[in-house]
Amino acid sequence: MDLEQLRKTAAEIVDRDDVKYLIGWKQGSFGYRVAPSFVEDAAGAAELIFSPLCTANLATYLTLVEKLPVPRGQEADDRKVALMVKGCDSRAVVQLLVEKGIHRDQVIVVGCPCPGMVDPALLAENYPETEEPAELKWNGDGFLLIRGGEEIKVARDELLAEKCRLCRYPNPVISDISLGEAVEPWEPVEDSGVIEIEGKDIDGRSDYWEEQFAKCVRCYSCRNVCPLCYCQDCILDRLNPTWVNRAVNFSENTAFHIARAFHLAGRCIECGECERVCPANIPLGRLNRKLAREVRDKYGFEPGVDPEAEPFQASFKPDDPEDFIL
């Protein structure tokens, strides 16, 4: 993508009177880090980037923003928010529209066709992070890492994030303004992570998840980063009744993760953010992708592609197979 075009377009958008800010990505404070950026003026627009490091799904900020009481005599700021989205991120926007979590006229979707993101952990493992901010670009079939004056060509397969290997929607499924040319979708690989677990017997699966969930510290970064976990009153925060105890142990942690996975069934758009942010390295993507696959295979439903669709968990078809009901 042409960065000049991106910055120019962004500057034009934030210059509009009906726009509050544009949410995009900018260079982070060190190493490979990229930070979400809330752009309000041309100076902010000039910092925007779009690179294989822009993994974060910014759609979460559409619902994360606090709606504080407006002081007497002042009016609520209901100007539009512009949002930069990749293919996967755009599906979150569509799903939010389906669920009426946001209104279409509140958002300006700036679509960024995405040739694939890198796995930040893998990148740091193979090419240790330095203090000085580094740059990563798409380069033909691979990536170009520019670090400390040095240019390193890296093969796409070496660093491509798992969610991108599995990606079926590299181009935004919804956008008001599109930046750059659409990319040619690639053949997704088999979901070896999910297949591995499906291959285990019940005890094996139980052991696997017990080991994973035991590591959870309940920081809720997976829930908070998730663009589709936006309940104002989450069952995890409830004290009366306490659905999930605050005690951190395998049993409560499991209740938390299973509850979250079920609430996302037919809603998860597989952006992989939950797994990326987990400080305990729990492969949450496998859990959510398994349920997404069940919904796809059993009901032919794919969330986040059609803004006019009915929400999966609120829809009923007389010819649903229901072959799991005895």
Added chain:
Amino acid sequence: MSAMLLNKDKWPEFVGKLAGKKLWAPQADGDAVHFAPVADGEVPTLDFRNTRVPPKQAVFPQTETMYRFQLGTEEMELPELNEETILLGVRPCDARAMTIVEKLFRWDIDDPYYLKRRELVTLVGLACNEPGLNCFCPSVGGGPASTEGLDLLMVDLGDSYLLEAVTAKGEALIAETKEILDEAGADSAKEKDRIISEAENKIIRTVDTEGVPAGLPGLWEDPLWQRVSAACLGCGTCTYLCPTCHCFDIQDETEGFEARRCRMWDSCMFEEYTLHTSGHNPRPARRERTRNRINHKYSYYVDKFDVIACVGCGRCSNLCPVNIDIIEILRQVKEAL
């Protein structure tokens, strides 16, 4: 203070001699490292930079049972805390954090749980030859070979570890393992100094705290807080993985008639942390919560206990999913002063 040398060939033997007590050591899990109990007969390696979750969990468990009781009766049962634990490979920042947090747990009342656990644990430190990218311990009063809070400091000299006892517990540990240790000579001390000064030079990122504790409250309404917190997700990563964060909540949990009162980590970055029953929240947004996190560490704690409640381990900067970087926040604070 006695200094001894432990040849690395004898490391398994050294670990074997400690096996009478419960041993914890850093263990790898993918690209993360966690402190975990060492299985019988297993020999932990000390090849790690630092653990994701700090060893504070050994003295301040994420969930601590305060007492058990039966619904409908007045009897309660206190947990028995008597298991002596040795933590192997504690980084100096994390040990120093325990001395900082201890000030709070000794403040208005002596907290029996924290202090008992602190008494039962022996901290065997490992100096940092290769500090991490976001380490800034010297800026906040620590250092790669700081001994504050440790019972014993080990320094990796290549083929051997230099062992320096810091407390009586450390002396005892050396006495227990004496037969496989050698006296350390002057050249070992010199080698240690060389390694540590090299390590200090490898610490790139710094924080200038001068005037920050006194100046922070004056920045209450500064636009910087909105700027640095805009991207915050409101998760507990920065606080749960912080070695000095010590906030907790107390809850009763019941299962049938069996009940327990327990306390568990809480995070000032969570919305419900300051939510009143009336529905009012004095820290209504992530701006106020982020401001509190920085003020607590760099101003309130200094006011009360005369020490900055940050040891410069860099975990919050390393692991924040959206690059909220405490070093960058403090740079902006300094600029705004």
